Amino acid sequence: MLDSLLNLTRQLSRVLVWVAGALLLASALLVCAEVIGRTLFNYSIGGVDELSGYAFGIALSLGLSQVLLDRAHIRVDAMYAHLPRPFRFVTDVFGMLVLACFAGALVYMGWSMVADTLEYGSRSITPRRTPLAWVQLPWLFGWAYFLFTALLLLACAIDRALKRQWNEVSLLIGAKNTDEQIADEKV
Numbered sequence: 001m002l003d004s005l006l007n008l009t010r011q012l013s014r015v016l017v018w019v020a021g022a023l024l025l026a027s028a029l030l031v032c033a034e035v036i037g038r039t040l041f042n043y044s045i046g047g048v049d050e051l052s053g054y055a056f057g058i059a060l061s062l063g064l065s066q067v068l069l070d071r072a073h074i075r076v077d078a079m080y081a082h083l084p085r086p087f088r089f090v091t092d093v094f095g096m097l098v099l100a101c102f103a104g105a106l107v108y109m110g111w112s113m114v115a116d117t118l119e120y121g122s123r124s125i126t127p128r129r130t131p132l133a134w135v136q137l138p139w140l141f142g143w144a145y146f147l148f149t150a151l152l153l154l155a156c157a158i159d160r161a162l163k164r165q166w167n168e169v170s171l172l173i174g175a176k177n178t179d180e181q182i183a184d185e186k187v
Contacts (some may be wrong), residue, residue: 002156009149013066016145020059027055047128054135061142065149073099077175085166089157092173096154103147110140 034048117132124130160168
């Protein structure tokens, strides 16, 4: 069951990364249109900085799970490769727990913020008067999905550790070794 849930999580993460990329591309195109409009036609679309800021925040949160699944988050691993396998497992689990706790705190505080936004009908203080819930809800979804992914990876890693599948544990939550990093660069 965990494996099928992990596969579904990977599939949804790929979709979310494409959505994040589309948001960033749309933002870049909007900024280009703004620059061209100001330079050539002395015309401003207005609010492009606000919209691109929202796009960046949403795109970042939507992409976090895929980065976690790809084991691409930055880690300090100078001693990691020299540790015995059980100690590596302990550091990997500890790191994933800390990451999950961090994401959990952000989701908790984020939900509190979104709840207030929904209760009061908050809008941005810009001329656009953007309803903040429109941008906060997808942002919060990205963080909640990141938390779910971290907890799922942790559960899968512990399950594999109980089965003594140490290579599988490393492929799920371990730091990438040099060969894996080089192979990623060639792709």
